[in-house]
Amino acid sequence: MTIKYRNGWWKIMGITLGCKCEKCGYGFAANLGFGFLYHVAYCEAVTKMKEGNLGEQGKEFFEAFPDGAISCEYIVVQCNECGKLMNVPKLDLYVPKDGYDASKQNNNTRWSVAFSGNGYDYVSPCDLDRHYDLFEQYNHRCTSCNGHTSVVEGFTDRTDDSIDRHVQCPECKSIMKIYFCGHWD
Numbered sequence: 001m002t003i004k005y006r007n008g009w010w011k012i013m014g015i016t017l018g019c020k021c022e023k024c025g026y027g028f029a030a031n032l033g034f035g036f037l038y039h040v041a042y043c044e045a046v047t048k049m050k051e052g053n054l055g056e057q058g059k060e061f062f063e064a065f066p067d068g069a070i071s072c073e074y075i076v077v078q079c080n081e082c083g084k085l086m087n088v089p090k091l092d093l094y095v096p097k098d099g100y101d102a103s104k105q106n107n108n109t110r111w112s113v114a115f116s117g118n119g120y121d122y123v124s125p126c127d128l129d130r131h132y133d134l135f136e137q138y139n140h141r142c143t144s145c146n147g148h149t150s151v152v153e154g155f156t157d158r159t160d161d162s163i164d165r166h167v168q169c170p171e172c173k174s175i176m177k178i179y180f181c182g183h184w185d
Helices: 038-051 058-064 125-132
Strands: 002-005 008-011 014-020 029-034 074-079 085-089 093-096 132-136 149-151 166-168 175-184
Touching: 029 074, 029 085, 029 175, 038 058, 058 093, 125 132, 132 149
Parallel strands: none
Antiparallel strands: 002 008, 014 029, 014 175, 074 085, 074 149, 093 132, 166 175
C-alpha cells in the first residue's frame, strides 16, 4: 500500500523482495521500507549512533548536529569486496532546513493506527522530506569482512521501471533476478 505525499511515494507498509540463484541455489530475501514500529526503530538507531555503536560517522554527526535526523527505512546493500547482501536501515544523515526549529516539532502526532508513537522522539519520513536536507549518506560496512558497500538499486522503489532488477550472487557470481515476495508490517 502506498500514498502519494508531495514529490514522492511513501510506503505505508513494507515490501518484501527476494532473489534466488538458479546456478548454485543461494537465496536472499529482504524487508524494505518501514512499518508500524518506525518510531521505535528510529529511536534505537539514533541512540546507537550517538553511542558510537554504528561507527564514528553517526556519532560525529550527532555531536556536530544535535538536532539532526536520520532516515531509517530498510534497504539492501552489497559488499564491494566479498559480495555479501545485507538488509539494513538506510541511516542517511539530515540537518534541519534553514528556518526550521526542530525543538518545536510535535512528537505527539499519531504515527499509525496500531502504535501512536507518543513518548518517542523521532522524525517521521514525511517530516524528514518536508523539513530536513540531506547532509551525508551513511557509509555501511560489511558485517563479514568490514568492506565498503553499495546500495543495490534493484531492491528500491518498485514504481521505477528504469531500475535494473538484478543482483550478483555472492556465492557463484551469477546474476540473479529480484522478485516480489509480499508486503509486511
